[in-house]
Amino acid sequence: MAKDKKPKIRRPRAETPKGFRDYFGTEVVERNAMLARIAEVYHRYGFDPLESSAVETVEALGKFLPDVDRPNEGVFAWQEDEGDWLALRYDLTAPLARVYAQHRNDLPTPYRRYAMGPVWRNEKPGPGRFRQFYQCDADTVGTGSVAADAEICAMLADTLEAVGIPRGDYVVRINNRKVLDGLIESVLLNNDLREPLGKEENLGRLVAQHFSAQSSVDIEETRAAIMRTIDKFDKVGLSGVLELLTEGRKDSSGAIIPGVGLPLDRAARVTEFLVSRKSSNELTLGALDQLLSHSRIGIEGVQELEQIAALLAAQGYGPDRIVIDPSVVRGLGYYTGPVFEAELTFEILDDKGRKRQFGSVAGGGRYDDLVKRFTGQEVPATGVSIGVDRLLAALREKGRLGADSQGPVIVTVMDRDRMADYQAMAAELRNAGIRAEVFLGNPKNFGNQLKYADKRNSPVAVIEGGDEQARGVVQIKDLALGARLAAEVETNEEWKAQPAQMEIPRADLVAEVQKMIARAARPADRQ
């Protein structure tokens, strides 16, 4: 019996893990081309690339995750034999904080860096929601100057234009967490209060005093609920925001969304704030200044926005590209100052065929506490993250992708003993810079070779049988023209009858294939 102890063969499933996917051909080429264009802009702005390791200690990553909308998300983690817990990075910001803390003596200050690469989230996958995806970040570490925030916004506008989003089809919207803090103060505090507040501790105590009925309510929870509601402004409009801040709202499916429970007059301060975006940045800033005049932190935020707007105006970035918009929230994670978001303003059709704006493709802001975790020192930082997949989808919408999807010229195999001759043809074509290959599958059925060429999106097939060889000629076939028929043709004789095929001297192979490809690239010139 011991002799027969052969292990049972169970075949593994050929599947990506749930929530993961593969990227093929053009998808990879298009993404790399876009990232290269982005890198070019970042480079011109003085940013240096950084590729940190994909694996970090869980300790270095910390527990906080960047996006409040996904509170259940986690990381992929495992324990080393010696004891350390390791994890895949979930974004590019936490690793930057670790890198800066580790290498700060060798890095310039300020340190401008960009990073591009996959990140991983251990969360429930859904349609279009993967557990591995690309991020593309640029950050400036080590300066508290709002000039750094302004620079990131200008660079973001330049980047969008560089990858193919025309001016007018996007807008970079800027707000400030300090302005939002000021608003929260004005909403939660007694109207009569004249003492400006800067610290959250005081805010909590005072709110408890003034809202005695709500003293048991967690201030942070209310603050977060208000922020989330502001974030929905685009979707639900002013009246929707009012309902959500007070008694709740019925959504389009009829479901009841519970309200935050604010008195109507307090909720109205939020809506007043939301309509403070005026026709110019100056007017918007004036309106904010008035609304937040009682709040020290709020006024500080408005002043920072004024400086940013002035810096951008001096470089020619007008409100056609960059606007102050008080409704920008950008999650609650770790932002401490200016926050910004790039939105594409052209319309697309959603799943249900309704028109809607394309929406956000990038966002970021100032976060001054990340490095402190490691070193104890305050290190101010600001940065932006581009949603690579969303931006690719946008470029697809605008027809800015798909330039380089042409397949190789296929040298077909009529006589399998003459493989060396066919390889030599392919080599000649390649040496002239033409993408070319010999068919390496089973050559018996010629139709299969043409089906293969079709699947590869080949522009031209080269055919040389014994007859052609004897006469010193080859056949070349315009496949763009013949693609429709290719699937049905089964023999070489039928194939030769097609009009797009021509016989040329073997010596002219490279020149004639070049001409045929050029012709295929300009279909308007053909009849």
Place this chain on the structure above:
Amino acid sequence: MAKDKKPKIRRPRAETPKGFRDYFGTEVVERNAMLARIAEVYHRYGFDPLESSAVETVEALGKFLPDVDRPNEGVFAWQEDEGDWLALRYDLTAPLARVYAQHRNDLPTPYRRYAMGPVWRNEKPGPGRFRQFYQCDADTVGTGSVAADAEICAMLADTLEAVGIPRGDYVVRINNRKVLDGLIESVLLNNDLREPLGKEENLGRLVAQHFSAQSSVDIEETRAAIMRTIDKFDKVGLSGVLELLTEGRKDSSGAIIPGVGLPLDRAARVTEFLVSRKSSNELTLGALDQLLSHSRIGIEGVQELEQIAALLAAQGYGPDRIVIDPSVVRGLGYYTGPVFEAELTFEILDDKGRKRQFGSVAGGGRYDDLVKRFTGQEVPATGVSIGVDRLLAALREKGRLGADSQGPVIVTVMDRDRMADYQAMAAELRNAGIRAEVFLGNPKNFGNQLKYADKRNSPVAVIEGGDEQARGVVQIKDLALGARLAAEVETNEEWKAQPAQMEIPRADLVAEVQKMIARAARPADRQ
């Protein structure tokens, strides 16, 4: 007491996990540039990019690892909440097998694909040995034709030249696992045996019969030991191989390496085999043909090598680029036919200052069993993997790297209230395609601004104080020239005294900076 339950703050260590590292600036740029050049060659050969997910099920990866020299290496793995074990890929070949099995109905056959990206090994890190590193592979799946192997070898030669290894500084060496199997037969079997063998089962039984003294020895172990010894030929030479195959050998440190224990006449067959590499591929193949005439599998291997050599010769790849070399082994992992290796032949100094050849930078071969694991069907495949870090090191040796390490032009800040003016200057420079940034650190100490410029390897600094502004001029400073002194200069006045600085009209900023950068790029033109 419950009130004071504040969590204790323990600062996380700012460190990459053991065996991981970060890549900065030029390192990232150089690698990406090299990979882009490789991709261009692969593309021209008709290969399509594939980026598979970094995470696979452990089941799909299988247990076998590619490299016999590292038998203890493992993967980074963890278990999902629902039960599946997941792992980071340890190479790009196992994921290709999974991808091909999963998507075979949508992919062309043959499927030529290339892949570039990090892989992870859970092994003990050492100097220069990391647990995350890049691989760059090209494979052709779905054809058993040796034309596919020949094509990969030709492409490998083209690739090395495209990234900057001149012809003559590399050689692609080709062997065949079937030839090695034939050799093993001739070593292990009785001389008198005339019956050719093809199957390992028979081999084992017959070896047990003929080597009755060794019948308890594991044939596979002996085979592997012989292979490993052949692999050391380059290092220990013919006499070393003889010693290692028989009674063992004292290495340079005096340590005894135990021998395989073959009788001397059997071991001599291996050395005879190793010197069968002659001055031309024809002579080598002739010698192999004689040596392996008794072995069916051996002769099959020689015939395949003949076809490959003929195909390559027809495309002009002579023995200056590609040679048949019986001493190539390439691990035992999963190769079933032709194996190949690209070796750089120029000399470098090793750690101890001794001259040695640079050695292997790429290798691969035919593996016909990987996809079968998933589908049960035989799917022949062949491919190559380039050692990205080794090839980068080689290019560094050849002085082919480091072209684009120039930093940005630094617009210094003399008056922090005029940040908008400085930003506008930087924007002007960038719009002319010049890499430029404003100094965003604390501007108080001007010397620090210059130290920063130095650290960034900036070619030019732009300086505009109130005086300059009033007169409509700016100062521009050639930092390449002034770098030596920069660290000591502490005030603007001293700085202005340096000879490489010039005053120019503000309106000429872009043109004059362009000139100064061009001058810095051609140091021979300077005095």
